[in-house]
Amino acid sequence: MSTDAIVILKDDHKKIKKLFREFQNAGENAEAAKGRIVKQIIEELTVHTYLENEVMYPEVRKLLPALEDDVLESYEEHHVADILCAELATMDAGDERFDAKTTVLIENVTHHIDEEEHDWFPQVREGVGRKQLQELGARMNDMREKAPRSPAQPSALKKAVDAVID
Helix, strand or coil, rough: CCCCCHHHHHHHHHHHHHHHHHHHHCCCCCCCHHHHHHHHHHHHHHHHHHHHHHHHHHHHHHHHHHHHHHHHHHHHHHHHHHHHHHHHHHEEEEEECHHHHHHHHHHHHHHHHHHHHHHHHHHHHHHHHHHHHHHHHHHHHHHHHHCCCCCCCCHHHHHHHHHCCC
């Protein structure tokens, strides 16, 4: 397993995008499957955004001040995803707006992933040394096990509040 922070985050992105495709291909009347897939999406996104918010973003903000606006935008995009995840976590897959809300989540997160991978990560790779990226990745790997898995967990709620207040 790599400890390069960017490789770790891109691996998370692959898992998340695979779940998005599963949801989109589940079919119109596949409520049970969609409910299960959305639970997995929520868990993956909650862990991923926690690691980025707690490790990657603060460090990039310190090390590469020119990316300050990108980091702030990413915090806000995470905040939107957090709200959608929290709402989806309380919904039943048969709810009238479940599919629509999940689609909006997928669209927002896909946009965020594309921006990170095409614009942000290359700048971070160029501006942050390999050793530092490995140290950041090691910290994320260490934190992953204890990261929140549900938007209702206190650390996930703190993350959402911090994104608004900071």
